Amino acid sequence: MTNYAEHDEPAARPGRSERAQRGAAARRDTPPAALAEHGVADRRDPVGLLARQAQERVAELVPIRYGRMAATAFAFYRGAAAIMADDLSRSPTTGLRTQLCGDAHLSNFGIFATPERRLAFDINDFDETHPGPFEWDVKRLVASLAIAAQENGFSGKKTRNIALACAAEYRETIAKQAELGNLxxxxxxxxxxTELVELRAELGKADTKRARTTLEKARRRDSVQALSKLTAVVDGERRIISDPPLLVPVEELYAGEDLESLDRDIRHRLNVYAQSLRWNHRILYDQFRMVQIARKVVGVGSVGTRTWIILMLGADDDDPLFLQVKEAGSSVLSHYVDGPSFATEGERVVSGQRLMQAASDIFLGWERGVGPDGVERDFYVRQLRDGKGSAVVESQTPKVMMLYGRMCARALAYAHARAGDRIAIAAYLGDDTEFEHAIAEFAETYAEQNTGDHAALLEAIAAGRVVAATGF
Structure with a gap:
């Protein structure tokens, strides 16, 4: 029989009252109104920060990144997580930490399929996930709304109301979560x-129809759909279609090199990845065989990271699994706040995603290996398309953007409540509107700065300081 008295007693956990007192103390030290502050006197050169990131990326793809970021102020913001992390590190902070998305802008939320094959709405990008002050994620989300609203030509009043509604939704959701039990x-x-159709009937028939269309598209976005879009049958075999520089099969990318050795290395690294899967999911994974791998350019801020797609087939040629293998560098937040140590950056991304998402991809895993260039790098792996869908921000009306922003805020609050001290955060936020007014003010200020940073990139391109490639 086990003698439980021989084991150390677990550390006493603070009760609700003590946790609320911690949040109240943080509010006294850094009142919510202070979160509106944004010092710009000692800012680092935004283009210089982007150039520092580019040093670790595929050089031939970096111009595509600059070209995509140069398109609009909102596109620039999507790729400027490193710039904002540096800015936030110089701002007043609550000190109340949780697991952060690290890049919680409007386009990094959306629909995806859960393992139970139901659609969920949640955060869907975790490249920069890292512990940090909860308000950093909120500021990045609300600022993205302000920038998108301005880009869409909304009035200052409507932009302000959208920002206020998003911040208020976060505060109200955290307050409700603070009253619930852990489970x-x-x-x-x-x-x-429910959220996009039934509870959004007030948007009118056109917007309800658009919501249903978004859901239907998401349901169809899976490996079978990717098979028809990204592959063709060549000489009786299913092959990934070459579309350089955006999609390049590995045998084309490394033509003239030892492809047999490269193939063995890829298969070894996939075996390493399989070890990171949960045992029951690995049983499923083992029923697929690798057919082909290709480099694929994705996103805006991610362009230049080493990202691959892998075509795998199961029972027959009509039973595909597409995996995305994406390079995982250090989080942009890791330069400013401490966090737990992981054996690899891929494990950091996966662990953060599993913590923050209500449900995660069953093929989510990680691996580390030495590439053809002899450099050891970290990667995380997920399904390329798994019911994923997101809103087209550029076509949203003020009413739709406000409602969509509230949904994003609610999803973010759910994630923060799971990962951090929801009771302390709720006590800090209080039951007044001081927090949302401060965040909305910050968002408006930051939107102006983002416009200036975007202009600085355009000037750098025009001066030849950086090279941008458009049309990709």
Whole structure:
């Protein structure tokens, strides 16, 4: 029989009252109104920060990144997580930490399929996930709304109201989560079929129809759909279609090199990745065989990172699994706040995603290996398309953007409540509107700065300081 008295007693956990007192103390030290502050006197050169990131990326793809960021102020913001992390590190902070997305802008939320094949709405990008002050994620989200609203030509009043509504939704959701038990908080999630259709009838028939269309497209976005879009049958074999520089099969990318050795290395690294899967999911993974791998350019801020797609087939040629293998560098937040140590950056991304998402991809895993260039790098792996869908921000009306922003805020609050001290955060936020007014003010200020940073990139391109490639 086990003698439990021989084991150390677990550390006493603070009760609700003590946790609320911690949040109240943080509010006294850094009142919510202070979160509106944004010092710009000692800012680092934004283009210089982007150039520093580019040093670690595929040189031939970096111009595509600059070209995509140069397109609009909102596109620039999507790729400027490193710039904002540097800015936030110089701003007043609450000191109340949780697991952060690290890049919680409007386009990094969306629909995806859960393992139960139901659609969920949640955060869907975790490249920069890292512990940090909860308000950093909120500021990045609300600022993205302000920038998108301005880009869409909304009035200053409508932009302000959208920002206020988003911040208020976050505060109100955290308050509700603070009243729940741990299990109820862990299982909290958004059902898009309810949130985007049934509860959004007030948007009018056109917007309800658009919501249903988004859901239907998301349901169809899977490996079977990717098979028809990204591959063709060549000489009786299914092959990935070459579309350089955006999609390049590995045998084309490394033509003239030892492809047999490269193939063995890829298969070895996939075996390493398989070890990171949960055992039951590995049983499923082992029923697929690798057919082909290709480099694929993705996103805006991610352009230049080493990203691959892998075509795998199961029972027959009509039974595909597409995996995305994406390079995982250090989080942009890691330069400014401490966090737990992981064996690899890929494990950091996966662990953060599993913590913050209500449900995660069953093929989510990681691996580390030495590439053809002899450099050891970290990667994380997920399904390329798994019911994923997101809103087209550029076409949103003020009413739709406000409602969509509130959904994003709710998903973010659910994630923060799971990963951090929801009771302390709720006590800090309080039951007044001081927090949302401060965040909205910050967002408006930051939107102006982002416009200037975008202009600085355009000037750098025009001066030849950086090279941008358009049309990709």
């Amino acid at each position: 109820a908080v862990w299982y909290s999630h958004i059902e898009p079929t």
